[in-house]
Each structure stands twice: as structure tokens, then as C-alpha cells.
Amino acid sequence: METVKVNASKKYDIIIGQKTVALLGKKIKALFGDRKVCIVTDDTVAELHADKAKEYLSEEKLLTEIFVFPHGEKSKSPEVLFELLEFLADKHFSRNDVIVALGGGVVGDLAGLAAAMYMRGMHLVQIPTTLLAMVDSSVGGKTAVNLKAGKNLAGVFNQPELVLCDLQMLLTLPSETFADGMAEIIKYGVIADKALFETVKNGDIARNLEKIIARCVSIKSEIVNEDEFDTGKRQLLNFGHTLAHSIEKMSNFEIPHGSAVAMGMLLISEIAWKNGLSKERCQDEIIDALLENNLPISCPFKNSSLYFATENDKKSSSGRISIIIPEEIGKCKILNLALAEFKELLSDEN
Numbered sequence: 256m257e258t259v260k261v262n263a264s265k266k267y268d269i270i271i272g273q274k275t276v277a278l279l280g281k282k283i284k285a286l287f288g289d290r291k292v293c294i295v296t297d298d299t300v301a302e303l304h305a306d307k308a309k310e311y312l313s314e315e316k317l318l319t320e321i322f323v324f325p326h327g328e329k330s331k332s333p334e335v336l337f338e339l340l341e342f343l344a345d346k347h348f349s350r351n352d353v354i355v356a357l358g359g360g361v362v363g364d365l366a367g368l369a370a371a372m373y374m375r376g377m378h379l380v381q382i383p384t385t386l387l388a389m390v391d392s393s394v395g396g397k398t399a400v401n402l403k404a405g406k407n408l409a410g411v412f413n414q415p416e417l418v419l420c421d422l423q424m425l426l427t428l429p430s431e432t433f434a435d436g437m438a439e440i441i442k443y444g445v446i447a448d449k450a451l452f453e454t455v456k457n458g459d460i461a462r463n464l465e466k467i468i469a470r471c472v473s474i475k476s477e478i479v480n481e482d483e484f485d486t487g488k489r490q491l492l493n494f495g496h497t498l499a500h501s502i503e504k505m506s507n508f509e510i511p512h513g514s515a516v517a518m519g520m521l522l523i524s525e526i527a528w529k530n531g532l533s534k535e536r537c538q539d540e541i542i543d544a545l546l547e548n549n550l551p552i553s554c555p556f557k558n559s560s561l562y563f564a565t566e567n568d569k570k571s572s573s574g575r576i577s578i579i580i581p582e583e584i585g586k587c588k589i590l591n592l593a594l595a596e597f598k599e600l601l602s603d604e605n
């Protein structure tokens with residue numbers, strides 16, 4: 256079992272290992288006392304894993320309600336968010352009670368936002384059940400729902416107070432959803448850790464999984480400790496994401512986040528190299544890592560059409576946008592461009 260500590264506006268532990276969900280009731284009692292718990296989850300995860308979570312809560316005699324919504328990115332919406340808030344009110348939750356987000360990044364982002372909003376803030380525990388949520392979305396406090404205009408446009412920063420990564424949860428994950436999580440792991444390798452990148456490029460995953468997850472959340476927590484509110488260094492975590500968000504939106508959310516990140520990382524690396532923005536040619540190694548991990552290496556949309564879909568991106572302001580460019584594997588830089596320059600980089604002739 257590994258524990259990574261986060262020291263942001265809230266201090267909390269990320270506990271990674273086998274059967275860590277068994278700690279749920281005891282940890283909640285120790286952290287918050289005898290509180291009522293609302294498990295928030297989607298229908299797929301509810302069927303597979305909610306009973307276990309409920310069992311560990313009832314062993315500690317903690318009263319539990321469960322809110323279940325349909326799986327998928329389309330549920331990360333203001334409508335489902337407000338259904339959840341109404342549910343909390345109907346069941347008489349108070350601000351001292353606890354939301355347990357049991358699921359992938361969609362559950363974590365939506366439940367995290369509800370926890371921040373309901374009565375101006377309840378306690379929040381994240382139990383990520385996808386690889387992507389374990390290495391990325393459950394940590395660092397970004398919560399949001401999507402608006403019609405784009406991804407994650409309505410949200411707040413709200414750190415959890417505990418994250419339990421239980422590797423047993425991954426046993427039920429479809430292989431393509433596991434692969435989506437590998438895209439974020441490849442991202443951590445490119446932005447911060449060449450050795451991690453090499454491990455993943457060589458497909459050496461299964462026996463190293465606990466260490467890989469711990470390494471990814473350590474990288475993320477170091478960055479978040481330094482720049483919790485995303486005004487500087489944290490933007491490095493967006494490598495591949497500006498284009499990924501456009502790809503997701505243009506596919507009407509049929510292309511999952513991790514696959515879109517894979518396409519986004521490769522596209523921006525190719526563009527950076529062609530335009531003399533990278534010190535080293537990184538795209539070949541990135542292709543090898545993506546292929547080894549069953550991730551896509553081609554994007555169904557034209558570069559120019561992706562530009563128009565970035566116009567509502569949170570990373571753009573006052574006519575400028577920050578993009579993340581690999582200088583070499585293990586090191587990226589943040590480049591702040593005028594939107595016109597970014598548009599030029601994404602022109603189909605480029």
C-alpha cells in the first residue's frame with residue numbers, strides 16, 4: 256500500500272493499494288465523526304461496486320443514501336448536478352455530512368462540484384474506479400460540469416479530504432477504458448518523468464501498477480501544492496488537453512476523454528516539431544507509447560476545425576491561449592500564444 260500526501264488548501268491522503276475501499280467507514284469516522292454519507296455513482300459502477308462500499312459504511316453504522324445516474328460524459332451536466340442537489344435536500348443532508356464519489360472522472364467531477372455547492376460545502380471523499388480517475392481526476396480538486404458551449408465550463412476548485420484508490424476496482428474495467436487511463440499516464444511521463452514514460456512505452460504495466468499510480472499522483476500533487484489554482488505550472492497538466500477538449504466536443508462526446516488526450520498529445524507534438532517549437536522530435540516515441548497501450552494515433556477531424564472548437568476553452572483569455580509543448584520526453588514548456596498564432600499553427604497547410 257502506498258500513501259501520497261497532498262498539501263494544498265486542504266491536506267489529504269491518497270491511499271493506493273489492494274482493497275483500500277475496506278478503509279472507507281473507519282476513515283470517514285476518524286476524519287469527520289458519525290456523519291451521514293451519500294454515495295454518488297453511475298449505473299455501471301453502482302451494479303459492480305456500490306454494495307461493497309455500502310457494506311464498509313454500515314460496519315461503522317454510518318447512515319448511507321445512494322444517488323445513481325446514467326453513465327457517460329453526457330451526464331456531466333447542469334441537469335444531473337441539480338438532480339443530485341435536490342436529492343441531498345430531500346434526504347435532509349447537512350453541510351457536515353459526506354459525499355463519496357464512487358466512479359470514474361465523470362462521477363468525481365460532478366460529485367465534487369455538488370459537494371462544494373450543497374449548503375456551501377460538504378465533506379468529499381473520492382473513490383476513483385477507472386485508471387484515469389485514479390491517476391488524475393480524483394486528485395487536485397478540479398470539479399465541473401459541461402455546458403453546451405464546451406467542456407468543464409461550470410465548476411470550482413474543491414479538494415477532496417481523502418482519496419482511496421483500490422486496484423481491485425480495475426478488475427472490472429473494460430480494456431478500452433483502461434487504455435484511456437494510460438493516456439494520462441503517458442502525459443505524466445512526457446511532462447515530468449522520462450523513466451515513467453519508458454516503463455509505459457515498454458508495456459511494463461501490470462506488475463508496476465501500484466507504483467505507476469503513486470508516481471502519477473505524486474507528480475500531480477507536487478504541481479498542485481505549488482499552483483493549486485492553475486495560474487502557472489499547473490497548466491503543464493493540460494498537455495494534449497486543449498485539442499482533446501475540442502475533439503471530445505466535436506465527436507459529441509462519443510470519443511472518450513483519454514482517447515482524445517492521446518490524439519491531442521500527438522497532434523500538438525507534431526505541430527510543435529514542424530514549427531521549431533520543440534528541442535527534440537518527440538512524436539515518434541509518443542506514437543510508440545500510444546500504440547503499445549492500445550490508444551489511437553490519428554484524429555478524425557481536421558486541425559483547422561479543432562481551432563474553432565477551442566474558442567470557448569478555459570485556457571484562452573484576452574485573445575491569447577496557453578498551450579503545452581514537449582521540449583523533450585520528460586520536460587514540457589508552457590507557450591502563451593495570440594489566438595491568431597494558434598490558428599496559424601492549426602491551419603491545414605501547416
Ligand SMILES: NC(=O)c1ccc[n+]([C@@H]2O[C@H](COP(=O)([O-])OP(=O)(O)OC[C@H]3O[C@@H](n4cnc5c(N)ncnc54)[C@H](O)[C@@H]3O)[C@@H](O)[C@H]2O)c1
Pocket residue numbers: 297298299300303326327328331358359360361362364384385386387388391392393394395396397398407424425426427428429432435511512513
Ligand atoms: N477533474 C480533473 O482534474 C479531471 C482530469 C482528467 C479528466 N477529467 C474528466 O474525467 C472524465 C473522464 O473520466 P473517465 O475516463 O473515468 O470516464 P467515466 O467516468 O465516464 O468512466 C468511463 C466508463 O467506465 C465505467 N466504469 C467506471 N469504473 C468502472 C469499473 N471499475 N468497472 C467497470 N466500468 C467502470 C463508467 O460507468 C463509464 O461508463 C471526463 O469528464 C474528464 O473531463 C477530470
